[in-house]
Amino acid sequence: MARLGAITAASALLAGVLLVQWLPQLPPYWSLVLVLLAAAWLAWRCPRWRWLAWLLFGIAWAAWRGGVAMDARLPRALEGHDFVVVGTIADLPLAQPDASRFTLQAEQVTLDGQPIALHGRITVAWYEDAPPLRPCSRWRLSLRLRRPRGLLDPGGADSERSALQRGIVATGYVRDVADNAPLAGTPWCVDGVRDAVARGIAVRVHDRHDAALLQAFTVGDTRGLQQRDWAVARANGVSHLIAISGFHVGVAAVFGVWLAWLVYALWPRLGLWLPRPQAQAAAALLVAAMYSALAGFGLPTVRTLLMIAVVALARCSRRGSSGAQSLALALIAILLADPLAVLAAGFWLSFVGVAFLMLCLQSRGRGVRAFLHELSAGQLLMTVALLPLTLWFFGQASLVGALSNLIAVPVVSFVIVPCALLGMLLLGLCPPLAAPVLWLAARIAHAQWWLLEQMATWPGAHWYLPAVQAPALLLAVLGALWLFLPRGVPLRWLGLLLFLPLLWPPLPRPVEGAFQVWVLDVGQGLSVVLRTRDHVLVYDAGARYPSGFDVGEAVVLPSMHALGIDHLDMLVISHGDNDHAGGAEAVANAFPQAQRYAGEPSRVRVPMRQCVAGQAWQWDGVRFRVLNPPRGAGDRDNDSSCVLLVEGRGGRLLLPGDISSAAEPLVAAALGPGPAPVLLVPHHGSRTSSGAAFIAAVRPRLALVSAGWRNRFGHPRPEVLARYAAARVPVFDTAGQGAMALDFPADAPPRREPGWRQRQARYWRE
Template sequence: MDKRLFTFCLGVSSIIIWPWLPSWDHWIPLACLSLISWRRRPMLACLLLGFVWALCYSHWQLSWLQYPTLFERTQIIAAQVEAVQSHAHKNSKLIVRLSHLNGQALSPEPRLLLSWQSEQPPPQVGQSLQTITQLRLPHGLHNPGTFNRSRWLLGQGITAQANVSSLLETSVTTIPITLDRRARWVMALQQHTQDLKAQAWILALSVGDKSGLEMDDWAMLRGLGISHLFAISGLHIGLVAGLGLLLGRVLERVTGQRRYGVLLAVGLALAYAWLAGFSVPTQRALMMLIFWLSIMDWGRFWSGRRILLLTVSVLLAVNPWLALNHGFWLSVLAVAALLLLAGWQKRTSLWRLQLGLTVLLLPLVMLLFGGLSWLSLPANLVLIPLFTLALIPLLLLACLLLWPAPSLAGEVFKLLDVLFNGLMAGLHGLNELASPWVWLSAPQLGLGFVLLLLPLLLLPKARSLILLPASLLALWLLPQPKWEVRVLDVGQGLSVLVTQGQRALLYDTGNRFPSGFNMADAVILPLLRHLGISQLDYVVISHNDQDHSGNRDYLARTLPIGQRWGTWPAGQQCRAGQKARWGELKLRVLWPVNLSGHSNNDSCVLHITDGRISVLLTGDIEAKAEQGLLATQQNVQAALLLSPHHGSNSSSTLAFNQAVNPNWVVHTAGFGNRWGFPSSEVLARFESQNVPQLTTGEVGMVHLVADGEHWRLVQHQRPGAWYDRLNTWLQHTKPLE
């Protein structure tokens, strides 16, 4: 049975690496093959069954995206709010369940992510809304070492996005605002804790609402390796169930009746999971608990491995897209590691379990988060007992007293406020003082995996495993190119990284938004860490437009910067004729000659060459600046050209294109941007020259390597699995009639 469950989970989980989404009708031959092989090869049959179910589920959930003109014009949507990710009014993110599209009921009801862009307070959980909006595909930026947003969105069941600035007036009167019991409980909890400094921590630990945590809070949790303490999961559900068992045993002795313990344990665990909104970790923990208690009450014995496999199988059968959720696998593998440690150790203790868990999960933590915390083990040894024996019981007591004795609940909340304020102040201080989180570059991660794999060679019949660390070492020792150009995928904006080994030049910094989201934290800094680059020799800011200079000052506070060129408050302004030698490369500013006062046409145009091959970085210059550039410069030829102004028709004139005569053209335009960049006219001009063109919004980061007198493109198509290219999938499907 265990092998069949495992292969079913493997078949569903293969959805993570599918290069494309097979067509709907593939399920028929695969299902027939599964039935044929059921008797002789049951494991193969279960594998195919999992694959078929993941395929059918994906097409079922995505079928509504084929609605005619869904992404071409505005739509009237009616939905109910399921979650609010932020309560900062204009910066709120709402996860809603879409019930009607243009008055037509949908089945299944898809989930949407709405960005609330209004000064008015956003709708709350449980409320219904109706609005007119333009829908977008769940698309994310694609750069090495950065967060895969496309996968995260589908892992949450989100199949479309939209911006909302207002609601229809009729929605207030004609659509009833319905609040379920959990929503009312959460609102009561928010009201009772609104004057407490520790409200964000109380809400996170009681109802799973982590929207009140700031960036510094997340950095502290990550730095100390204690994020799992605020993700309501096995630790919390197990504690509540344990309290129920204890109370049940007392009742059993008093009444002489059996099963009070099991009923109370399941009841309290269900109540806590309900209060936490039945998140993925609580679902897994709750299901394992119910299976274990039911089998124990039944008088049978099942191994922890079988219960875990059954739990994972049921969860993936209900929602195959859970396989795309990193948190799901982290929690599953944590339980698997605990079961493994329990089998290895004759005498269990907290420090042994925590040490073993830290070591076993280290490769996964390094892979998912790109680093590790050297304080994780001692921090968890202290905090797990504190949360288990004090904070969580007090919090549950306060929540239970919220309705029958609100004044008494308020006193408990005040005690929790004191405890949390003192504890979190100390943890923040420890994180700032010790800086325990260590970011790892790609070579360091590879070397770390090699060191972690070496002990496996001591196992019997494991000599063949030496090929894996040997291949990783061989890749690490390969000769590196002399210089490379990476045109980053920063949405509608510009940022280019030029590197010579560990030396780097950054041209423009991408956008920074009022919500706090910025391309420095989302793209530039993760990529630099991935490459092992800790400082920048040059940062060139072409001009002051926000999508080019938005992170200039932030990067200056974050990284050591050598030379500052362009529109810096204190730096060397760009002027034509300015030159510098940078390692093996020559830097030459071609424009502007004199400032005209026009921001775009005053962009700093930078030419970089090694004497054989070159790149021309053009900022946002338009036709007038291109004419002036050709009039003042004798040679503007470059093998790689960044099309001016993101491919706008106001730029890339035919004369300029012919003078540059590029072998490659890159358009730095965001996916589905509202300006339609790159324009069809610009694309046609370069097509007439037979020049290959790439758009960052379509293919992700464009990475080119200097190879003699030519640029070698590292990736021709957008890398990744099918969920990174949903737009391509839609283009090859027939819209529903």
């Protein structure tokens, strides 16, 4: 009964916390007091309704914590100001070619000498001449700050949700002033130990990539891994093994049990003061806690640590504890400590995976054969059971993941991690002996990674599906549960049918003469995806930054996958500026068969054909015409932009790139008669474009701006917006709307859909 009570309480608490995360805005604090009083009354007076009390408590607790976290953010009125911040560097700083990036735990914040009530974590970039930065060091820095805000696109990462879950209250960069300086009194912290261990591994393992893998396995330091490493991990479904996973903490706990056994074998009289089972439980918890600290207390490690703590406390108090009860108590502990943990993908992958293993994996006795069966069956179960959640959170899955994990999990968990743990121990006790142990671990990691790289090229390693809808997710999870029920349950194979809405979702396509358009939110840049009935065109691909962040790879391709687009017929790059052409290489490599055109082919990193006025083609009843640049016009920078006019039966779309007022008359003259087009505002709304004569000649029915939030150019400029307002043209921008979708039906005028910030409104989004 007690076990069922813990499971019921955990389920109800989780449901209450989860309900809050779907709210577009949080309820006022006074209403939460009423909810808490109702929960307390139900728990006291109605024992049968205690599950409802837990549900109401979860709602009130999650809403209050969410409200406190949002209130802790930098006030909107203070965005863009320079602050003097005293704080300690938390986590592990990352030095990149363009900047050093780190998280600063703010201790004191002032604006013009006046203290500001801003406490929490600030993500910082130091762009110019950044000095070496160490964890735990204290600094006084001049920072230009703003509230956490990210790009919002179909299939893209939600950095604002991540900022809320991580307690980020502001983002900013270091201003180049003389007052920036380190401070005395640097405290000791775990991140400093992690950094010291990572540097010790780098010194003793000469191959940089092998050292980076060991650093990730041992202390969760992923700074040495490249984008290709993460791509290989995703293709094999082993991302959970790169940084420290919960299974590694379990191995550390077993190491603690063995250590206690060794101590009692050497000094058996210790059993007179403390029984060995209780000592082993305490040692397991202690070693697991130390290892979780070295991992930075990530969510998978905390979940495993809490489960170990429940089992250890039950053992020390001589009380039994089942696996399901331990999982439920660990869930309750995490939700009470941090209800915002449900915003992290790791929370769901950890708990759902363990729950499926407990419910569906039956023990086959003992021995090597039983162990191998449980290991192989467990990997198959985890691959299928976590497939819906993997697609929900990441938009892709790996069909070779079961085999990859079958190889990688035992090698990493039973060979590499124990060797690395022993090497870490020897680093402190006897450094010369650490080198051969770490060398052995590095060679094994090297061989395993080589195999994973080969498997990453297999068919099905990268499997993409359109964005998963909540009903399809729930049906697939139920289907996985039904599919893996114990033997004897009839018609288990019918669970496969519940996967159908997930694997084959309905994808309405434009009819003949119609087309759909998505202006993606790429920050200060441009990327447009256009689809007719059977063809797809991408116009510009966003920027690529020196840090390695590629908008083409991080935004354009995931958006196409989320929209159900699995092919590309043409890639058009308006001109060679980085904010338009930087991501072209990633898109071209993903779709090598696509035709490529550009206004300035020589400035694009992949081979492109010259885009010239007069080029035209037709797809599925939709006509495409190039209006600029003229043939033989030469290099005109922004005015060399490839201007594209798209004409369907119900409306037109004009994509002018970054042309200025000098080229606008030519484009307006070439536009020709027809209905008022939807206009993508030239050059992001720069003052050198969108002249009054151009707006009058084009007569757009509405105008769209692709620009970054609070960008340094001030786009779109107020005078430009004033000209559109004077012409009574409504203007919408990606900075405020997120990605924008437009539908051009064959038998109706163009229709603008709500932006992604409106259609997926959540309380944590700006």
